Amino acid sequence: MGQKLYENGTILTMEKQMYAEAVLVRDNKIAAVGKKEAVEAFASPDAERINLEGRTMMPAFLDAHSHFMACANGELQISLDGAGSFKEIAERIKNYISSRHIEKGTWLVGKGYDHNFLEERSHPDRRLLDEAAPDNPLVIQHQSGHMGVFSTEALRQLGIPMDGTGDLLEIPGGKIAVQSQIPTGYMEENAFLTFQKKIPLPSPKEFMEAVKKAQERYASHGITLVQEGFMVEEMLPLYQGIISAGILKLDIVGYLDIKGTGKFLDAMKQHREGFFRHFKIGGYKIFLDGSPQGRTAWMRTPYTPGEEGAGYRGYPVHTEEEVLTFVRRAMEEHMQLLAHCNGDAACEQYIRAFEKAVSMDSSVLPADIRPVMIHAQLLGIDQIPSVKAMGMIPSFFAAHVYHWGDIHTANFGMERASHISPAASAQKEGVVYTFHQDSPVIEPDMLETVWCAVNRCTKDGKVLGSKERISVEEALKAVTLHTAYQYFEERERGSIAPGKRADFVILSENPLEKEKMQIREIRVLSTIKDGEVIYRRDPDCF
Template sequence: MRNITKLLLLIFPIVWLFSCGQSDNKKADNQKTPDSRLYYNGHIITMETEEVEYVESIVEQNGKIAFTGSLKEAEKLFTNSEKIDLNGKTLLPGFIDPHSHFGMVSNTMGQVNLNPPPVGTISSIPEIIEAIEKFKNENEIKDGDWIFGWGYDDNQLKEKRHPNKMDLDAAFPNNPVYLQHTSGHMGVANSLALKAMNVSKDTPNPEGGNIDRIPNTNEPNGLVQETAMYPFVGNMLQILSSKQEVYFEKTQNYYAEYGITTAQDGMTDRNTLQFFQKQADDGKLKIDLIALAGYSDLDKNLADSSIHFKKYSNGFKVEGTKVIADGSPQGKTAYFTKPFLTPTPGCAHDCKGLASLSQESLNTIFKTAYYHDNQLFVHCNGDASIDMLLQAHEYACKELQQPLDKDRRTIAIHSQFVRPDQLEMYKKYKIEPSFFTNHAYFWGDVHVENLGKERAFFLSPIATADKMKLKYTNHSDATVTPINPLFTVWTAVNRISRTGKVIGENERATPYQALKAITTNAAYEFFDEDLKGSLKVGKLADFVLLDKNPITLNPAELKEIKVMETIKAGKTIFKKQ
């Protein structure tokens, strides 16, 4: 009996420990960290089909989409998911920025905001001067230092003209000042700035540019357009580059606030390409960033083994090369086959705008790029510049004995005043347009006045392009207009001008067409269609969560939709407080 008692005393602690271990294991199993996230009870729009498609649930696992379909099936397959109730909100693929200038958006953080309402508050030249004076004082800018401003719009100023060097000289005799026009295609410099950039009465107009003059003299009045502004912009970028890293994270956050999970820098110099790659390699990218290298460096970039075109490296890639073929329609430097209907700076008659490059130069760029399978993104607003693009495409294909319809995805950026026959050529040659319907709101009235209704009403024709099955996109061109994809959806669907006029009733897009332009079609234009742009198993879990459903909402209210959360590869990078 004593031996049995001893045995029981030995066994009891072992049994007790074993049972405790089992209890702890069960507790650990019940508290195991979820290995996925299951979203349900909302409007989940896949963007995968020609017509609107909803699914009951979607599961994210390891940064990718693991499931889309019924909630019951999701719960059965993913038993260890964190369940996230959308509470009736709308979940879409993360927005892809088809074309903006990430670097310029960043640089504006070191400049005076001179935008008119609703972006800013400036409506007259005295208000421009007052804003610059305030900026100089607040930032303790010393005499002799440069002052930069951005976003002024002569079309929206009370004076209905550009500020000039006389306006700026009177207020800032001791600082070089350069102000960038909202179009990004021209700017105004004061006398000290003109002197610093070696622009005088003896300076000839550069090819593809204009130095505007004081009437009856050859003296510059301060306005420099297209290629004539390049030295001023280059100088500005060099000076502001010292704060590039400071503004980088802030700029990413700004994009993320608007639901953007992939951003673009629409023309990037070689130094900035290196800067972006370093930020990516250091793990500082919250969103994907796509850069377009500048065409002036095409040969250098193609020979540079450190530049890997079309391939992401830590969230950054150089997709292709940006070419500027003409200017700005609201600035009257876009290149048309028919003249502007109103007076044009630097032009006395038959004013059709400016081609930024000769046909021969454009042909050479196309031939070089096509030979190296380098994707081209060509800025062309006016129909004459689009004719040049098509001619360069045909030339390069003929010279290289390549098919005209090879899958190169050459992108005609803006294509604002494309003609119907040119859209047919896009389709035939597999060239895709990236439209800019924000112009309907910001400058629709100006375009009617400058170009007439026929041209103005066919601005950025998404409805026609969709019928033709083109893979169009639609962009903000920030800093030209605000980086807000939902505002861009609103302009595409409503096409309402500042004064409430409809700029081309027949080209109003449906909300779904407008959403395709910043999701599936945008992914296609960047050769990313297998990676992102729609909610499909295997793609990145890039999501944007909206407070309302743009498909069912009153079209007039689309711009009021709020981004509630932005998710990049399964991780929240913005959440509305």
């Protein structure tokens, strides 16, 4: 293939030598980086010269944790993002049904409501959904993804007794809300996830189009590598379909539900050793607790008083023995393990399991599989040395500071809320950390996340934990270099260096020179994957 020489712009390498004047790409790989004259010496006379016109080029952003399939499905769902009341939720559902001429009996899914921002300050129940969609089974998912509400018809089709005479399912690590022994429609954690999996899937044609739109969405934010954060066996035919169809242009790393992975591992052996047709299996995933804004995260000390009663600390998903079994299995199989841990009690359980596993067998160390602590929202400062000792990588949901920081202050008090996503403390301890958006919980906007980590401002304009602010450079490393390390991809991506993939993002301005409070105003102009443009903000972009 031909050569491309990028020049006449600001080039951020994310290496020790941060700035370069030119970059040469040959056969989809970076061939040379540095002073313009030196790079030109490696270029052929017919190399295509790409004039950056003063714009900023840096390595493409890498998604440390999200749910790609859920983002694709979101393209086919009713958006409830930003809804301010039960009435608005019902109106959006009715408008969706009428505007799209939805047939009776068709399953509907709504996404993105947040009870914290509704006038009623509570979750709706099945009666609201029954009124909004009387002819369709319907489920609406909380923005956190950890809870939701089913309509009466949805509950019936899922086999849940509605007459108050049957025994309701007892699901460890979850909750089915009832009133007078009859389900209200609301479920959380394991209960919600269990029944959510049973919802009928969209048609293959609809799904393929949704996958294309989801990829475009990630690429529009400068992202070239995406995570599938929890793969259950029901997703196998969907992934087999999109891989065989050849529609993937982003690289996807999948993490399998450790409790049911046999079919995936048997059917996709070629994806275990590395990327094949843009997909690879990265390891296993487990959930240890819930959501801090939903008050289901598992805490060492109680939440501020609420309807749950005094002393409420949330709850775990698994027993100590179960978590130890999962950890030992991952270490024995040399599979990376990702654990959803929001509360500090869940973080402690994860740390403790690895410490015990090492005491039982030190032939494989945690650092060998680079275990990841997903979210780590309320990771205690006192726990960070143990995280380092176990070779864990906390992947912080830094944008929580802006989106739910005021809610966390109400749930935990200012002192604990000020330490959510303690990136500066982790950095001080020498811990490698990454940032993510947990999409579709929020938009996969890396520049907003960088802005959040640097400024730590809430929606109400308060500074939440100024001591946990980090520099712009360190925030950018958390979504490039450090994320590459998290994926064992540090030799392939994460910086602009000879031999690495030609994956770049071109920005309207330099984040290192932009006023800190204006960083999220920077625009992604184009995204380049393996030397080819996969996204342009407009036809005239680079």
